[in-house]
Amino acid sequence: MTETFRALMIVDHEGKPKAEFRDLTLADLPDHDVLVEVAYSTVNFKDGLAVSGKGRIARRLPMVAGIDLAGTVVESRSPDWAVGTQVIVNGWGLSETEWGGYSRFQRLKPEWLTRLPDGFSLEQAMAVGTAGYTAALCVLALEDWGTIRPDGAEVLVTGAAGGVGSTAVSLLAAAGYRVTAATGRPETHDYLAGLGASGFVDRATLAEKGGALQKERWGGAVDSVGSTTLANVLAQTTYGGAVAACGLAGGMDLPATVMPHILRSVALLGVDSVMAPQSRRDRAWDLLARRLDKTHLASIARTEPLSALPHLSQDIVAGRIRGRVVIDVTA
16 A cells, blocks of 8 residues: 555635545544545545535545545454455445545445445446436335336436436346436437437436426436426326435425325325435446446446546536546545
8 A cells, every 4th residue: 555645626716615635644533433445436426516626525524535435445443344345335425524535545334235246346336326326225225115117207307417316227228117317408318218218308308497287298207406307297297197306406495286196196206315215226336237238338327537636526416427426646
């Protein structure tokens, strides 16, 4: 292990959060029981907000950013984690209250770790990352609710060209659902069709204010946008349908009424990936291992070096990134 290693940290600069690269030592890391040599991390929307300074994600400073990591255990005071075990971490407050994955080494609590699932490399696991794992949680929520069927109404995915949306399209299509992708980028239609989307909706039509009850269309939906988009999706969901909501890229407000819920029995299923219990995480990763086409994963993701994070954070917040970006922490 090197004496010093590079990390991307959020620091206080004249009362505002600012991202900068710093050299750390093992002594600088938190005093948790498992030391992981990090190989890969990712760029999620929340990471973009933190690194670009456009959102106050870190609740204490300084903070190593990065809500995901994948690597190998190199030291352990926990009987549950042997040296040499390959692990992944998604959420658990990383980059918010706990130091995250944009660092060559990180010390972590044993209960945060998940063993690398069979069939995934460390790089592939981060191509999935929190975005893909969240998409799997959303699909599980819809299927557990029991109202979507392969022979039933269309299933809508909003923010379809993003990380959550791309994986959700692939997972739903692989199970035989008719998937409609909502996107504002026509140039992504071929990409999304390759993942299994059979129809498209311009996201602008969902971003306009609509009626409390609209023409029924969606048997279910995965929404990562929130705000007016989510309100319209709920208003267009068929009787007894459900919407799994996991994001707020379009805003944290919800200008909706109770009408779809009390007149059409539409369910709004909130999906949290940060503090999800291990049993739920295991189910999500099992779904990904069984259903996610690895050729789709290759088309969804690309790998960039740690040094590219400042401009990548700007791109993801501006909606210019398609699919997933893996961060090679060693580069």
